[in-house]
Amino acid sequence: MNQPRSVLVTGGNRGIGRAIAEAFLAQGDKVAVTTRNGGAPEGALELKADVTDAASIDAAFKEAEAVNGPVEILVANAGITADTLLLRMSEEDWSSVIDTNLTGSFHVAKRAAKGMLRLKRGRIIFISSVVGLLGSPGQVNYAASKAGLVGMARSLARELGSRNITANVVAPGFVNTDMTAVLTDEQKAEIKNQVPLGRYADPAEIAGAVTWLAADAAAYVTGAVIPVDGGLGMGH
Template identity: 55%
Template sequence: MSRTVLVTGGNRGIGLEIARTMADEGDKVAVTYRTGEPPSDLFGVRCDVTDPADAERALADVAKQYGPVQVLVANAGITKDALAPLMPEDDFRSVLETNLVAAFRFARLAVPHMVRGRWGRIVFMSSVMGFLGSPGQVNYAASKAGLLGLTRSLAWELGRRRITVNMVTPGLIETDMIKNVSDKRRDALLAQTAMRRVGTPAEVAAVVRFLAGDGASYVTGAAIPVSGGLAMGQ
């Protein structure tokens, strides 16, 4: 199996682990990145996911290199934390633009080719904070909660065309994104985590790999937690 896979924000953290896991399975994998350099072992496309023209160019570059995208993992995301009364409106808007609007943008651009091929996989990367909420993260939590409605609406639209759309909701995962989490907040989250430990990017990537494969052909519209039990039942 060698499909064309695009992972947005795939140059570090969970995105990079997903990209390499898919490449190890034999897929042709491309990643978008905004700053720095792409991984030397993957096809990288510099892209500001909040720029519609940049997004179109990125999809075109991937199609030229490997063919139209068949598996999209919308992973690009940012945080700009502050308590709501102190949060600039621009910070609220920019987080939604990156985490939610860009996810829709890439899906909208990739779907026509999937429809023509009558096969496709879309995976949105959310967070348990979209269900729990989090102090100082009204923008981030709102953007990740919005992905649920996006996932399920697209699942209804695309199901008859053999295109699945699912969402993965990681909990506390050992990446750069949690380095600034205070010890007090980290301990509080771990106390709410049944397994009492932090997860790894590889554990998230394994679930994405499943959703992108034939074994998940009857799974769509799902919100799958990879959280060690944090926010279970939400």
């Protein structure tokens, strides 16, 4: 058994983030999760934090470092949607999604990189979406934020690679979570028809790709976008 590692997952209280936190806990790692509303999985260090606020993220990292040691694996997962068609999309719909999904990921990556550079090792994993590269009507803000993560990860891969720090992206397709539960049965059926595997993902299947990217087996993988989308985004 490897030494337990210090892992931090943003938005780790529900959905994909929670499944990721639970997968690292199951491996025996020391896991801290940030959440705005509480409800971290059992065994994880719960940190109340808002990714849009750099000072709040700094405080969360300090607490995680004090309890679990310097963060070796960062999973930037926190994300929101505010779906609406372009002409109805308000400035707030745009900026809230960009601030959380893209700028929030910048805040946590910047803070994590500080400690990783000192350690001379680290894994940064961004949770994007199939929509980031495929596009989706009514999701101009969300798709832009998720595509931005790819450019961010690839730039960090080049910038930090010489210090043994990798930066990768996992791009989930449609997953059974609270976020997709709001879709109508008609919408759900339509989506399943577009997915070659003909079903939604279980959050644990996304977590499997994340734990692999954090494992020794993926030490030579950086700047990659790993689709976990049932084949929905093929060719992108």
